Amino acid sequence: MPWLEWHNRNDDLKATAKTPYRLLQPIQSLSHGDEDAPNMLIQGDNLEALKALLPYYAGQVKCIFIDPPYNTKSAFEHYDDNLEHAQWLSMMYPRMVLLRELLSEDGSIWITLDDNEAHYFKVMCDEVFGRKNFLGNIVWNHSVQSKGYSGKLSVHHNHVLGYRKSDTFELLDLPRTDEHNVNYSNPDNDPRGPWRSGDVRNSLVRRNLMYDIKAPGGNIIKHPPKGWRFSKETYEREREEGKIIFSADETRIIRKIYLADQDGRVPETLWFAQDVGTTREANKEVRAFVEGDFFETPKPERLIERILRISSKPGDLILDSFIGSGTTGAVAHKMGRRWIGVEVGEHAKDLAQPRLRAVVDGEQGGISEAVGWQGGGGFRFYQLGPKVFDDQGRINPDIKFEHLAAHIWFAETGTARSTRAMKSPLLGVHNGTAYYLLYNGILGDKTLAGGNMLTMKVLAGLPKHDGPMVIYGEGTNMTNDRLRSLGIKFKKTPNDIRAR
Template sequence: MTNKKRLELTWIGKDKRPKLEPRILLEDVARSYHAKHLVTDNDIFDNRLIFGDNLLALKALEQEFSGKVKCVYIDPPFNTQQAFEHYDDGLEHSIWLGLIRDRIDIIRNLISEDGTLFVHIDDNELGYLIVLLDEIFGRQNRITVVSFKQGAATGHKAINPGVVSTSNFIVLYAKNKTLWKPNRVFTARNKRDTRYGQFIDNFDAPYAQWRFITLTQAFARSLNLPIRGLKKAVGDSYEALLSDFVVANAPRVVRLARPDYDAVSGDARSMIDASHKTSEILRLEREEFSDMFFVAGERILFYSDKLKLIDGKYVAGEPLTTIWDDLLSNNIHNEGGIEFPKGKKPEALIKRCFELATIDGDLVLDSFAGSGTTGAVAHKMGRRWIMVELGEHCHTHIIPRLQKVIDGEDKGGVTEATGWKGGGGFRYYRIAPSLLDKDKWGNWVISKEYNAAQLTEALCKLEGFTYAPSDTLYWQQGHSTERDFIYITTQTLGADQLHALSEDVGTERSLLVLCSAFRGNPERFTNLTVKRIPSTVLSKCEWRHDDYSLILQNLPMAQREEETLKKKKSAHPSLFDNQDA
């Protein structure tokens, strides 16, 4: 049998994967926040802000949210070999790849079959990232790579010779491209289309009798000015005023275009032929598209067909491309009322991602929350959201920012474009401590920080059961199917207790029993599976591992440099005698 070969990205430590403990999430009600009053009937309160390591948080979400997240936007560390204020952002390539791979693996599980992943990155790791994502999502599910202009070649950037970097990139993947159905998104054109130079003078008359004058004539007449010397009379505001006039009168602003005769057929071709034989305007009515008008073999194109509703205003629009150069980052320091140097992304950028891939009520996720832009934008757009952040800026930046959004006090960013007035809320969670700890003799025991309910929920998650305590049956604390249940107790169960449990469960159901100890032979009860805790879960996870993030000084690269220095000192001590330790 021949092994199939495939292209893949390899790196040191690729085969090493963390054995994650699926922690439970604990709400801190004091930090959760809700609007003081209901703003709309569709207010969303059950958004989640999770404080803690994002890999553990993603694992904690996996059981409940697998296949339910419609869109993920992440802005991971760019690996630019610089230590920023809030991030240690200088990770060795192999370590960085492992960090991203472990998180993307879980993120893919969370995304719905028709969902989308957006990864924001710069050119330092772009090539490696694409190959890595091709492996995880499948190359066939790669949608595109967007170039995002996030600066200009000015200031200190323009001093050095060579190519000035002004862009980042957003890599798009679908969970399943065959099911992916993006929304149509348009961007505003910066300039008026000057080809539309004619104006229907008698627009209210029957279309067959329409008369055309020049756009300049119509504009001059609207200002009560003669055409001669019009630009000079209007001055510097000429183009702005003319553009406003065109938009306001878009159904009457037109141009004539000769159709590609070979590319049309049927009624359209017949109408073109007929228009050559008359001076009247002919009309072809269509059910699913706008009507077509012809005169003298040419088609009449209306400026109104170019207008799109963008951010609440009708403007000339064009389909979204892979070059996003209209969302500059030069004023984002004011967004959200917080400072986050070199780490904040424009709200308009996140809004565009969500416009492309989501609708009202969809669930979005950002596991590198940073300053909280994703949650702020999702909230204003009526999307449900989950954000994860480990840094203390979760409390100093994100929470105050979201409170302003909820209270309707955030007037910046995309507030006006979305028509946001305030409302909704979020729940704040922290990741529970490790379920197991060691006693003073080095034995694994259940952590004293867990109460009975938390212990039950944690063990349900570890064993793959849904935590759902029954109000009437004490032994029904969770279920995996309609007939398979779990019961957890820290007591020692005797033979009589096991017999009573077996009787209650009956022959049509099964019960997994986790207890501190048991007496007798539980195997004689065919509807019970009895296991001791913590021994039954010891091998499942890495216990007491609370931080899977990376610290710059602890990277293998730094360790190797330290080891090299020690070897040099050992081999040539005289060279280091006069140096500080």
């Protein structure tokens, strides 16, 4: 498969591995609502924030939406959006790699961009996600008023690029309205109700579907050039059921598509302003919560609502690592999804936090009325803290057991682990192997010769496992032969703790 080349590409391929793991520190004064709510608003560089989330959320995010800087050469106040093309790609590549790791196998990611970078970005994403996982390019009609100068095109669209993690992703239908049912009628009083005629021609050449049909009066109806859309067995069954009828002159067949069988409507690739909103609408939504200047291109709540409807269900986890004014979190919250948002700089506090606080309190803007939102829930505000390891690879002395445990579990298994306080040195069992961590007095003895040191006495007190074991600790007085005979692989902290 071809890939995109840019300056410093080889360095960018290694950027995720070089990004340090950092702690996430809760800020109680900026959190709001239910203290046990799973929603997170994180202030900090999104590359480091994504790396910090990996040990806890790898493979768990159902839907990612991001609205990154468009690299338009127009100096945004809140972002350096005047980046050279190669620099922009260098910024995006490692972030996309980490976002893919956070996605669940049945998850998807949706990215809004304009013509400046969208087509280059697609080639990059083909490499990161696989070209076969490209869902499509949705054209969003973001503006309805003509603008610009004579002699130049007035731009009225943005792109929404969609990718899935794997073929287990299911694209969901959109709800139907009366507008979508105007082509259904019941001219023959079919007891099944209103119907419309469906296309019977195959769009691909299918030689096994090339058969002729004999009408009741004897006329032979030749197959379409590429074949029918159904097998002969299906044709005969549906004709028997009355789902296939003939035109009055018996020169063509009519296949009935019943309204009663339509649970929803298939998402299309053209999204019009009247259906999903405009940039102007988005600006009004944001201005209801914040004063002064903010992002020039926020996204309307109706746009995010549609993306979440076709890619997630209530209870699913949504992530936006360029959350800006908080729109994705606001919509996810109102639609009953869990969410994580990341934003750099003070506008995490000045823009996103007030918006999301108002959502918890029941604000009635955006999609609130349409989805019946009345308020509730909450979110925790976090800032990026110190590195888990210093530049010499030593463990940060302030790190808690549960944070180091989550890091080790992810590094060993590639799966996420809860950040809830843990009271056992047994981290869990993965593929038959048990993983243990002796650290920070988890066994109640903080002396080097005690709970953090693997001895026969300490081993006897560990939760039992009938199978191979990996044990992390500050040291051991057991020989390698003894460890092997017990089925133990010992790893010393911090030397043997690695990044994934």
